[in-house]
Amino acid sequence: xxxxxxxxLRYYTAAVALFGVMIVFGLLSALYYLFPxxxxxxxxxxxxxxxxxxxxxxxxxxxxxxxxxxxLPKELGREVEGMWLAELMFWVFCxxxxxxxxxxxxxxxxxxxxxxxxLINQGRKYVEAPRWAAIGIVVVMAVFAYNVIxxxxxxxxxxxxxxxxxxxxxxxxxxxxxxxxxxxxxSTDLYWWWWLVHMWxxxxxxxxxxxxxxxxxxxxxxxxxxxxxxWLYIEVMLVLGAGILGLGHHYFWIGTPxxxxxxxxxxSALEPLPLLGMVVHAIYDAGTxxxxxxxxxxxxxxxxxxxxxxxxxxIWGFMMTLPQINLFSHGTQWTVSHGHFAFYGAYVCxxxxxxxxxxxQTSGVDMLAGRAWxxxxxxxxxxxxxxxxxLLLAGMAQAFFGRAIGGSTLMAFTSASENPWFVSGMWARMxxxxxxxxxxxxxxxDLLTSPRRVPAPKAQAEPA
Amino acid sequence: xxxxxxxETAVLLGLLxxxxxxxxxxxxxxxxxxRPGLIRAGGVCWIAAFALALTIAIRSxxxxxxxxxxxxxxxxxxxxxxxxxxYLERLHDEQESQR
Numbered sequence: 390x391x392x393x394x395x396x397x398l399r400y401y402t403a404a405v406a407l408f409g410v411m412i413v414f415g416l417l418s419a420l421y422y423l424f425p426x427x428x429x430x431x432x433x434x435x436x437x438x439x440x441x442x443x444x445x446x447x448x449x450x451x452x453x454x455x456x457x458x459x460x461l462p463k464e465l466g467r468e469v470e471g472m473w474l475a476e477l478m479f480w481v482f483c484x485x486x487x488x489x490x491x492x493x494x495x496x497x498x499x500x501x502x503x504x505x506x507x508l509i510n511q512g513r514k515y516v517e518a519p520r521w522a523a524i525g526i527v528v529v530m531a532v533f534a535y536n537v538i539x540x541x542x543x544x545x546x547x548x549x550x551x552x553x554x555x556x557x558x559x560x561x562x563x564x565x566x567x568x569x570x571x572x573x574x575x576s577t578d579l580y581w582w583w584w585l586v587h588m589w590x591x592x593x594x595x596x597x598x599x600x601x602x603x604x605x606x607x608x609x610x611x612x613x614x615x616x617x618x619x620w621l622y623i624e625v626m627l628v629l630g631a632g633i634l635g636l637g638h639h640y641f642w643i644g645t646p647x648x649x650x651x652x653x654x655x656x657s658a659l660e661p662l663p664l665l666g667m668v669v670h671a672i673y674d675a676g677t678x679x680x681x682x683x684x685x686x687x688x689x690x691x692x693x694x695x696x697x698x699x700x701x702x703x704i705w706g707f708m709m710t711l712p713q714i715n716l717f718s719h720g721t722q723w724t725v726s727h728g729h730f731a732f733y734g735a736y737v738c739x740x741x742x743x744x745x746x747x748x749x750q751t752s753g754v755d756m757l758a759g760r761a762w763x764x765x766x767x768x769x770x771x772x773x774x775x776x777x778x779x780l781l782l783a784g785m786a787q788a789f790f791g792r793a794i795g796g797s798t799l800m801a802f803t804s805a806s807e808n809p810w811f812v813s814g815m816w817a818r819m820x821x822x823x824x825x826x827x828x829x830x831x832x833x834x835d836l837l838t839s840p841r842r843v844p845a846p847k848a849q850a851e852p853a
Numbered sequence: 854x855x856x857x858x859x860x861e862t863a864v865l866l867g868l869l870x871x872x873x874x875x876x877x878x879x880x881x882x883x884x885x886x887x888r889p890g891l892i893r894a895g896g897v898c899w900i901a902a903f904a905l906a907l908t909i910a911i912r913s914x915x916x917x918x919x920x921x922x923x924x925x926x927x928x929x930x931x932x933x934x935x936x937x938x939x940y941l942e943r944l945h946d947e948q949e950s951q952r
Contacts, residue, residue, distance in 0.1 A: 613948050615944075615948060616944050616945065616948060619944060620944075651918070654919065654922075655922065658922050658923075658926060661870050661873070661874075662926075662929060662930075662933060665873060665874060665877045665930065665933050665934070665937075666933055666937045668874060668877050668878055668881070669877050669878075669880075669881045669933070669934050669937040669938060669941070670937065670941060672878060672881035672882055672885060673881060673885060673938065673941050675885075676881075676882070676885025676886060677885070677945075699874055700871075700874070703870050703874065704867050704870040704871050704874065705867070707866050707867065707869070707870045708863045708864070708866050708867035708870075709863060711866070711915065711919050713854060713862075713914070713915055713916065713919065714859065714862060714863050714866070717854075717859050718863070785860055785863075788859060788860075789856045789859065789860055790856075793854070793855070793856035793859050794856050
């Protein structure tokens with residue numbers, strides 16, 4: 390095993406641990422909706438939400454880094470350049486996350502001054518980490534970019550996947566600079582802030598997970614390089630084509646010019662189309678291999694990714710992306726429902742697939758099967774679908790009663806939050822959140838236990 | 854937009870994409886496992902998708918531009934699965950012939 394793959398396993402461990410922290414704070418955040426005075430003035434809802442969302446961003450990022458450090462030496466046939474720096478950065482990253490978590494848990498907030506901004510909370514939604522930690526993330530990402538690019542140069546070899554990855558590193562790093570607030574005008578500030586949130590998530594991360602999935606497909610299903618690379622180029626072109634200007638759907642109500650309604654609505658409406666192509670591709674691959682593979686969990690999670698991405702981002706997104714609908718739905722639990730499903734489909738399923746690839750290769754078994762992963766797969770998917778349905782119900786109740794009937798007043802918001810449809814939706818979310826948490830426990834158990842040794846089926850080795 | 858029209862339109866939009874996805878999924882499954890019945894079921898899904906798009910165009914209070922976009926989307930949903938399929942087959946055939 391390469392040294393960078395050992396580092397990758399550390400990243401995976403940290404990612405899975407933070408996945409658990411994210412679930413804990415997700416459940417806590419769900420409880421506030423049912424018991425609004427819970428932990429009042431001890432640990433308020435806003436802090437729980439920050440912990441939930443920030444750990445989501447960090448664990449996925451760690452999962453991506455782990456996946457790239459895993460595949461980089463395999464792809465280029467040599468150890469990653471600058472490993473000592475990469476290993477140092479891992480510990481810096483973990484220490485920074487731990488310190489920020491302690492500050493969020495015990496200090497929580499400070500006065501409106503520079504000290505708070507640098508040491509407690511940057512005050513920027515989804516990237517609340519204090520400025521020193523935000524700078525730390527830039528350093529970690531810069532070292533990561535150096536590792537990838539320097540390894541490519543030293544190896545004197547570039548594959549199509551590596552080209553896409555290297556080019557993606559530029560916006561991945563550049564767009565994160567938007568994490569540093571600079572404007573006191575709220576509209577201008579939000580305009581650029583959405584570059585960070587949307588461009589990271591719907592552009593650079595999509596490309597990153599596309600590269601990772603291309604490598605996983607070659608690994609798990611024996612798909613040929615030419616096929617995955619050609620498909621990767623098409624996917625990247627389509628996702629970026631619709632995704633970049635799809636940014637406009639965040640510009641509807643923040644004080645930007647009216648033409649964003651047309652641009653945002655039009656390009657967002659195009660976003661489900663490449664996702665449909667992914668579904669067709671997933672079924673083609675699954676059928677070509679007659680559902681046979683030597684790594685069943687990874688295979689099922691890859692397939693779940695294609696479907697989850699289509700349903701979460703495509704169906705849930707299209708329901709509320711046209712401006713006339715979005716006027717009522719934005720900022721309600723409806724959006725939360727879409728966010729949960731889209732993130733889960735696009736990224737979580739993919740990262741879990743990579744975890745199973747690592748598990749198979751570290752345990753040295755020919756075939757990874759068993760029963761526990763099926764329970765984990767079932768509970769996580771069932772829990773997620775239940776949660777998003779509950780949130781959708783609650784969000785539609787908010788849009789219907791609080792926005793369309795009540796006219797978006799504070800009173801309307803309050804009464805919509807007490808509406809039985811909303812409350813039952815939130816209870817459903819809580820219940821299915823617990824199911825999801827149970828799935829996580831099974832997933833961790835399965836990842837940590839040694840697999841049974843089962844001979845691999847002969848049909849699998851054939852590339853598609 | 855009335856509160857009822859809001860929910861109706863959103864649900865119809867969601868169902869439109871779901872039916873489009875159903876068509877893509879069933880068409881692909883029918884092709885890969887040579888089951889004409891599944892391909893036909895996929896066709897029914899696409900008809901449902903187009904019917905939903907027409908319903909949105911006729912009944913919903915969306916602006917005409919969005920209605921047109923929805924109708925065009927429904928047509929594009931018909932094209933994507935067979936086009937993607939043909940492309941994947943060609944790619945795999947070329948790969949086979951090179952080996």
